[in-house]
Amino acid sequence: MKTQTYNLDHHWMPYTANRAFKQKPRMIVGSSGNYYRSDDGRQIFDSLSGLWCCGAGHGVEAIGEAVGRQLQNNDFSPGFQFGHPLSFELAEKISELMPAGLNRVLFTNSGSESADTSLKIARAYWQARGRPEKTKLIGRVKGYHGVNFGGMSVGGIEANKAPFGSGLDSDHLGATLLPENAFCAGMPQYGEHLANELEQKIALHGAGTIAAVIVEPLSGSGGVVVPPVGYLQRLSEICKQHDILLIFDEVITGFGRCGANTGAEAFGVVPDIINLAKQLTNGVIPMGAVVVRETIYNCFMETDAPLHAVELPHGYTYSGHPVACAAALATLHYLQERELVGRVQQLAPVLQRHIHALRAMPHVSDIRNFGLAGAIALDARDGDAIVRPFEAGLALWEAGFYVRWGGDTLQFAPPFTATEVELERLFSAVGDVLGSIN
Ligand code: PXG
Ligand code: PLP
Numbered sequence: 001m002k003t004q005t006y007n008l009d010h011h012w013m014p015y016t017a018n019r020a021f022k023q024k025p026r027m028i029v030g031s032s033g034n035y036y037r038s039d040d041g042r043q044i045f046d047s048l049s050g051l052w053c054c055g056a057g058h059g060v061e062a063i064g065e066a067v068g069r070q071l072q073n074n075d076f077s078p079g080f081q082f083g084h085p086l087s088f089e090l091a092e093k094i095s096e097l098m099p100a101g102l103n104r105v106l107f108t109n110s111g112s113e114s115a116d117t118s119l120k121i122a123r124a125y126w127q128a129r130g131r132p133e134k135t136k137l138i139g140r141v142k143g144y145h146g147v148n149f150g151g152m153s154v155g156g157i158e159a160n161k162a163p164f165g166s167g168l169d170s171d172h173l174g175a176t177l178l179p180e181n182a183f184c185a186g187m188p189q190y191g192e193h194l195a196n197e198l199e200q201k202i203a204l205h206g207a208g209t210i211a212a213v214i215v216e217p218l219s220g221s222g223g224v225v226v227p228p229v230g231y232l233q234r235l236s237e238i239c240k241q242h243d244i245l246l247i248f249d250e251v252i253t254g255f256g257r258c259g260a261n262t263g264a265e266a267f268g269v270v271p272d273i274i275n276l277a278k279q280l281t282n283g284v285i286p287m288g289a290v291v292v293r294e295t296i297y298n299c300f301m302e303t304d305a306p307l308h309a310v311e312l313p314h315g316y317t318y319s320g321h322p323v324a325c326a327a328a329l330a331t332l333h334y335l336q337e338r339e340l341v342g343r344v345q346q347l348a349p350v351l352q353r354h355i356h357a358l359r360a361m362p363h364v365s366d367i368r369n370f371g372l373a374g375a376i377a378l379d380a381r382d383g384d385a386i387v388r389p390f391e392a393g394l395a396l397w398e399a400g401f402y403v404r405w406g407g408d409t410l411q412f413a414p415p416f417t418a419t420e421v422e423l424e425r426l427f428s429a430v431g432d433v434l435g436s437i438n
Helices: 018-023 061-073 085-097 111-128 149-154 192-205 231-241 263-267 294-301 322-337 340-356 387-398 420-436
Strands: 028-032 035-038 043-046 102-108 136-140 170-173 210-215 245-249 273-276 288-293 364-370 373-378 404-406 409-412
Touching: 043 420, 061 322, 085 102, 085 288, 085 322, 102 111, 102 294, 111 149, 111 210, 111 245, 111 273, 111 288, 111 294, 136 149, 136 192, 149 170, 170 192, 192 210, 192 231, 210 231, 231 245, 288 294, 322 340, 340 364, 340 373, 340 420, 373 387, 373 420, 387 404, 387 409, 387 420
Parallel strands: 136 170, 136 210, 210 245, 245 273
Antiparallel strands: 028 035, 035 043, 102 288, 273 288, 364 373, 373 409, 404 409
């Protein structure tokens, strides 16, 4: 039973239909394990691990304790020109989990900050190498790299850009969704050739003007777009051939979602830079990171500038925040100790089976999945692509499931700690709802 009414006027909610929410709020007042508690006292299954960030479930004691201890010990110390031990320990730990050669870490506080940091590093790298004309950035249609100006510019979801005017000098590869791959379980076999579009971009702009290509190995926000077999390999080959840095935005795929520590590992392709956030702290404290090849870092350190010169004029007040570092170290330890990345590999076929069983339900136009991520695309109603996912999401909340809707899809990224029975219940409820909306 609700015991409280709220004044909802003052908070301008992020990425939210504020008017609809404030008419009929969905308020979460607790979280534990794989469930939320709503303010009317219901247990709600967390089918997106928060916002793709709480794969170890909620209320993990080891993480909470580490945060509590750190608050007592050092709640903040300056990260510019001074250090504290945990950020170095964490950078080493992250490096162990990355592909070989990627082992220098710059900390941020979010995926959006990681995106902009990586793009700035790419440009600064070419400048340091004596090639300042290499500034252009290439993203991909349906790509999501957060909301800051750099990430927005290379992003490829039009609705996220439309209100904000011009951004950075960038271009975009086509999305990897092909009609012949609809309802494909896991990675599509067909579509490697789509990477060759990068050669056309190079012919158009000249490799000498391009700093970097940035892609998510698996797009999350764009609606779980899975790379075709061979596609990322081909992209990497072309980048190498033309001296273009390849950035993998692994804000969603970092630390387990694909059944490996990184998407790079899951798909067998090593980029030059990897962006991280979300699962790094299990969502408990905001934190992100950009991991670069040692050779990129060295390029900044091998300078004739005096020793007191700052090599990269970039960083955030809260880069490497001690409390976030404590949360991240505890999270990475917990993921390893509980073998939760292996658990993703076990659950992936279960999710795949249940989600594809919904193929014949009304309105369903596509179903995609990989690792512990899946999306169901729904047909537009009267030309409105987002209304059905919206209505389905609201109905699922009433039925006891937090399900995220975005664009024309419902998206799923359950906790690594989900049980097979929980997944079965979730997709059974989704089936009921799809059958009940018009
Ligand atoms: N890059 C990628 C690949 C992301 O998925 C960001 C950058 C930005 O991260 P921050 O921490 O600034 O939000 C993201 C974030 C969804 C959803 O429902 C996805 C994200 C955020 C919120 C919701 O798909 N991705
Ligand atoms: N705006 C002003 C006026 C600032 O002084 C600072 C940091 O000192 C910033 C923005 C950047 O903040 P942050 O380092 O938290 O990203």
